[in-house]
Amino acid sequence: MDLLIEGLIAFLIVGAGFFGIVGSFGLAKLPDLMTRLHGPTKATTLGIGGVLIASMLFFLWERGHFSWHELLITLFLFLTAPITANFIAKSFLHRRMSRRTELPPTGSSKGWATFDGPPIGADGEPMAIAPADRPGGRDGERG
């Protein structure tokens, strides 16, 4: 039983290390910024998750009491990794203004949010989300 848990912890640590290095290798190797975003946001997050699960098991096995901190860090990273990926993608789109013609069309009345503003509603305030029956509204401020 002890040997089984030790083997599981060791396997988790090595697996997490493998995913961490693959994520950073993807960051170094891939040719374009948007493709480079995929590496760290997915592979490194699983690497950290594996290390944290291994450490939870390790302290449970050695100390006997369950520690919640690791779960908190894992949840925090799972929640914030998509936010940082979205911000970096938006700043990349913002810096390459010529790219706006390479993006696919939105299919609705307004362009993408980095380049175009929100529609103005009936009360004169900008609406965050246009209602489904009346997409668009009047023209908003230029972003």
Place this chain on the structure above:
Amino acid sequence: MIDIALVIGFSCFAAALVLNLYRLTVGPSIADRVLALDTMVINGIALLILYGMYEGTAVYFEASLLFAMVGFISTVAYCKFILRGDIIE
């Protein structure tokens, strides 16, 4: 067995940090460098937790939680500055 696994884990994440440093110096645009910095923070968190396991204390989790929060906020601040020129409007 865990000691050997810990040594392998240390070397994997240290190599990942060196690869991030490469992207930090070479990356042609500024978004590359911000992404490299964020990934360095996450690899640093992994190294801290592995070191906590190596030493056998639970003290390093507080440090890694702080690192995670500060790293996320700093990445968002960099990107907001690139996008809008101002961090809090």
Place this chain on the structure above:
Amino acid sequence: MTLLLKKLFPHPLLTATLTVVWLMLVNGVSAGSVIMGLILGTIVPFLTAPFWPDRPTVRNPVRIAAYILIVLWDIVRANIHVAYLVLFVPSAKLRTRFVTVPLELTSAEAITVLAGTITMTPGTVSADVSGDGRALLIHCLDAPDPDAVVAEIKQRYEGRLKEIFE
């Protein structure tokens, strides 16, 4: 009386979440920590209530657990897929493209959850939203067929989110 309760707890779900997170942070369940968690869970939503003008309507809380399990399984699948693509496929052969996904969700929180889920799942990263919130811009790492990607996202994630949120 109900008006006073509504004013004191503008977001009951947020109060419960804050209490649970405080207990996890303190790393143990004792009477003092529960009381401290409840105090924090009451003060913070009360003070930040002006910043949250409308609450999202969660119609079906049980399905949230099923959705979270699906997302966790997809995270593991995504990492194996990305590792395979990074290691074994030369970069010239990757067919990267931008894809537009038209949205049927109407609340901002639902669109945020969808965008976060899309980033964590195999091969896709959500990059931008349209100015009026009706379409999502997605970057795919290896998509030989963009329509299949859009169809899978709509069926697998947006269908479930529509059941949860509306």
